[in-house]
Amino acid sequence: VMCCCGPCAMYRRSALLLLLDQYETQFFRGKPSDFGEDRHLTILMLKAGFQTAYVPDAVAATVVPDRLGPYLRQQLRWARSTFRDTFLALRLLPELDRYLTLDVVGQNLGPLLLALSSIAALAQLALTATVPWWTGLIIASMTVVRCSVAAF
Numbered sequence: 386v387m388c389c390c391g392p393c394a395m396y397r398r399s400a401l402l403l404l405l406d407q408y409e410t411q412f413f414r415g416k417p418s419d420f421g422e423d424r425h426l427t428i429l430m431l432k433a434g435f436q437t438a439y440v441p442d443a444v445a446a447t448v449v450p451d452r453l454g455p456y457l458r459q460q461l462r463w464a465r466s467t468f469r470d471t472f473l474a475l476r477l478l479p480e481l482d483r484y485l486t487l488d489v490v491g492q493n494l495g496p497l498l499l500a501l502s503s504i505a506a507l508a509q510l511a512l513t514a515t516v517p518w519w520t521g522l523i524i525a526s527m528t529v530v531r532c533s534v535a536a537f
């Protein structure tokens with residue numbers, strides 16, 4: 386897996402000690418970074434040659450946002466760490482499972498395509514007063530592809 390989520394993650398002490406300095410001194414574009422630490426640590430583990438595993442019956446308790454504002458801030462942090470750490474992990478993708486590679490590409494390209502098509506649709510609506518039907522088609526296509534990958 387590309388992200389061992391915090392509440393469910395377990396690491397061998399010896400592996401963690403090897404990467405502790407890199408983990409504690411996260412920088413992105415020259416600035417200290419304090420978001421996406423679980424994804425970042427997972428990427429460091431993979432880059433160091435360790436394996437990660439998904440355990441479907443793992444159970445954990447955690448605190449989750451119960452209001453819209455905190456939920457949106459959480460999603461923004463997660464999106465930022467997804468994009469940032471994907472760039473850090475690009476060299477790992479050929480070594481990973483094909484499904485995982487497809488999932489990582491989809492997590493990053495999907496939102497970008499959605500944003501671009503939405504901006505272009507708004508521009509078309511503003512400039513020509515015509516309804517951009519193709520935006521709905523793109524969003525529907527992206528949804529079908531994403532759901533198909535998840536179902537596979």
